[in-house]
Amino acid sequence: TSCSQSQQDALDSIRTQFTISEDTLLDIAKTFLREAAEGLASYGQSMAMMYVLIVVANQAHTNIPQPDVRKTGSTFLALDLGGTNLRVCEVTLHGDKTFSLRQQKYKVSEALKTGEVIALFDYLADSVDTFLTDSGSPSNAIPPSLAPNGSHDAFLRDNSDLSYIPLALTFSFPVEQTALDSGTLLTWTKGFSAKNAIGKDIVKLLQDAFDRKHIHVRCVALVNDTVGALLSRAYTSGGCILGAIFGTGTNGAYVEEVANITKLGNVPEAVEGGYMIVNTEWGAFNNTRSALPTTPYDNKLDRESINPRYQAFEKFISGMYLGEVARNVILSFIDASPKPLLFGGNSAPSLNKQWGLDTAVLSEIEEAWQGIGRFASGQPSIAGASDEEKLNHVRDVIVQRLGFTDPCQISLADADVVRQICGIVVTRAARLSSCAVAAILVQTGRARCAGSVEIAPLVDEGKRIGVGVDGSLVEFYPRFESMMRETLRALVGLEVEGRVDIGMAKDGSGAGAALCALVAHKQNM
Numbered sequence: 001t002s003c004s005q006s007q008q009d010a011l012d013s014i015r016t017q018f019t020i021s022e023d024t025l026l027d028i029a030k031t032f033l034r035e036a037a038e039g040l041a042s043y044g045q046s047m048a049m050m051y052v053l054i055v056v057a058n059q060a061h062t063n064i065p066q067p068d069v070r071k072t073g074s075t076f077l078a079l080d081l082g083g084t085n086l087r088v089c090e091v092t093l094h095g096d097k098t099f100s101l102r103q104q105k106y107k108v109s110e111a112l113k114t115g116e117v118i119a120l121f122d123y124l125a126d127s128v129d130t131f132l133t134d135s136g137s138p139s140n141a142i143p144p145s146l147a148p149n150g151s152h153d154a155f156l157r158d159n160s161d162l163s164y165i166p167l168a169l170t171f172s173f174p175v176e177q178t179a180l181d182s183g184t185l186l187t188w189t190k191g192f193s194a195k196n197a198i199g200k201d202i203v204k205l206l207q208d209a210f211d212r213k214h215i216h217v218r219c220v221a222l223v224n225d226t227v228g229a230l231l232s233r234a235y236t237s238g239g240c241i242l243g244a245i246f247g248t249g250t251n252g253a254y255v256e257e258v259a260n261i262t263k264l265g266n267v268p269e270a271v272e273g274g275y276m277i278v279n280t281e282w283g284a285f286n287n288t289r290s291a292l293p294t295t296p297y298d299n300k301l302d303r304e305s306i307n308p309r310y311q312a313f314e315k316f317i318s319g320m321y322l323g324e325v326a327r328n329v330i331l332s333f334i335d336a337s338p339k340p341l342l343f344g345g346n347s348a349p350s351l352n353k354q355w356g357l358d359t360a361v362l363s364e365i366e367e368a369w370q371g372i373g374r375f376a377s378g379q380p381s382i383a384g385a386s387d388e389e390k391l392n393h394v395r396d397v398i399v400q401r402l403g404f405t406d407p408c409q410i411s412l413a414d415a416d417v418v419r420q421i422c423g424i425v426v427t428r429a430a431r432l433s434s435c436a437v438a439a440i441l442v443q444t445g446r447a448r449c450a451g452s453v454e455i456a457p458l459v460d461e462g463k464r465i466g467v468g469v470d471g472s473l474v475e476f477y478p479r480f481e482s483m484m485r486e487t488l489r490a491l492v493g494l495e496v497e498g499r500v501d502i503g504m505a506k507d508g509s510g511a512g513a514a515l516c517a518l519v520a521h522k523q524n525m
C-alpha cells in the first residue's frame with residue numbers, strides 16, 4: 001500500500017508548495033487588514049467593502065439585536081441566486097429565534113449564466129411563478145388581495161391590504177447597493193457572465209421580469225448571502241458579528257462602526273456613532289496575488305477561468321475551485337516524466353475535463369479515509385481499521401467518481417497519493433479562510449494579531465463571539481472548521497479562538513433575506 005519513492009518525492013514537493021507557514025499566514029492576515037482599510041476609505045478597490053445602508057444598529061454593542069417580529073409571524077418569499085442552484089423559498093419568521101422554510105431548487109444552465117441577462121431574469125421570474133403555482137397559488141392569475149380565502153394566507157397574514165407578494169432577492173455577486181431595494185451589479189463572479197448586466201439595477205431587472213409576466217410579486221429587498229448568513233445567525237443564536245460563506249464562492253459580511261467607513265463622508269445624524277453591515281467581497285482579496293503563495297496549478301486554473309486575475313482569494317478557497325486545483329495536480333502526476341506517478345499513466349473522464357472534479361469528491365475521499373459519513377456504518381472504527389481497509393474505500397470512491405472503467409489501473413498506493421493531494425489542497429483553503437476570519441476579529445477590535453504589542457483592551461473582552469457560516473464546503477468537508485480553528489489559534493491566540501462560536505447559518509440566504517424584507521417592510525409602513 002505504500003507509495004513509491006518517486007511518488008513520495010513528488011508529494012513532498014506538492015506539500016512544500018501548498019503549505020503556508022504560520023508567519024506567512026500572519027502576513028496574509030495583515031495584508032487583508034490593509035486592503036480592508038483601503039476598501040473602507042475609497043471606492044473602486046478590489047475588496048469592495050460595500051456597506052449595507054439599511055441594517056443599521058444604533059446600539060452601543062455591535063451584535064445584531066433580535067429583530068422584532070411583533071405579530072404572530074411574518075412570511076416572505078425569498079429568491080436566492082448566486083451559486084450552483086437557484087432557490088425559491090417561502091420563509092416564515094416566528095419571532096422567537098425560529099423560522100420555518102419551504103424551498104424548491106432550480107438549475108441554472110450554462111446558457112442562462114452566459115446569455116442575455118433578460119433571459120436569466122425571465123427564468124428567475126418563471127421559477128417564482130412555478131413555485132407559487134406548485135404551492136396552489138397561481139400568482140399570475142389572481143392578485144393575492146383578490147385571491148380566494150386561504151390562498152396566499154401566509155403572505156398576507158400581517159398585510160391584508162397588500163396587492164402583491166413581498167419578495168427578498170438574495171443576489172450574491174458584488175453589488176453597489178444604493179437602497180434596501182436597489183443596487184447595481186459591479187461584476188460577475190463564480191462562472192456567471194450574463195450580458196448587459198453590469199451597471200444595471202438588479203432589483204429593476206427582476207421587477208421588470210415579474211411585471212412583464214404579470215406576476216404579482218414585488219421585490220422589496222436586495223440582500224447578499226453573507227449578509228443573510230449574518231442576520232439569520234444573529235436571529236437564531238442571539239448575536240453574531242460575522243457571516244461567512246464557504247460554498248461555490250467565498251465572502252464575508254461583518255458589523256462595522258460607521259465612523260470607520262470613511263468613504264461614506266458626512267453621514268446623517270441618525271447613523272452617526274452607529275454600526276453598519278459591511279459586505280467585504282473578500283473573494284477579491286489580493287487580486288494582485290502578491291501576498292498569496294501561488295503554485296503553477298493555481299496559475300493554470302486562473303488562466304483558464306472566465307475571470308483571470310479576479311477573485312484571487314476565492315480561487316484558493318471555495319468549492320467551485322478546489323476540485324479543479326486538485327485535478328491539475330493529479331494530472332501533473334499522471335503526466336510526469338520520465339515515468340508516470342499515478343494510475344500507470346492512465347486518466348479518467350472526470351480528470352480530462354475542466355471542472356470535471358467536483359469538490360464534493362474531495363469530501364468523499366476524506367470521509368472514506370476517516371471512516372465517517374456513509375463509510376461509518378458497519379465499517380471498523382477509524383481506530384480499528386487498517387490503512388489498507390481505509391485505502392480500499394478511498395479507491396472505490398476514486399473509481400466511481402472519476403469514472404475509471406478498469407479498477408486495476410488504481411493501486412492502493414495511487415489511492416493514497418490522490419487522498420493526500422486532495423487533503424493538501426483543502427488544508428491550504430481552510431488555513432487561508434482563517435486569515436479572513438482573524439482579520440475581521442482584529443478589525444472589529446476583538447482580537448490582536450499574534451506578536452502584537454498593543455495593550456488597549458479588546459472589544460467585548462471575555463464575551464462569546466458569534467460567527468455564522470454557510471456553504472457546502474464548511475458544512476460537509478470533514479474537519480474544515482477544526483482546521484480553520486487551528487490556524488485561528490496561531491493568528492489570534494488560544495483565548496480569543498476559544499470564545500469564537502462558529503455555527504452554521506443554515507438556510508441563511510432564505511431566513512436572512514426574510515429578515516431584510518421585514519426591515520424593508522417596516523421602513524415602508
Ligand code: ADP
Binds near residue numbers: 084085249360
Ligand atoms: P452555493 O454556494 O451555490 O449556494 P453550496 O454551498 O452548496 O451552494 O456550494 C456549492 C459548491 O460546494 C460547489 O462548488 C460544490 O462543488 C461544492 N460542494 C458540494 N457538495 C460538497 C461537499 N460535500 N463537500 C465539499 N464541497 C461540496
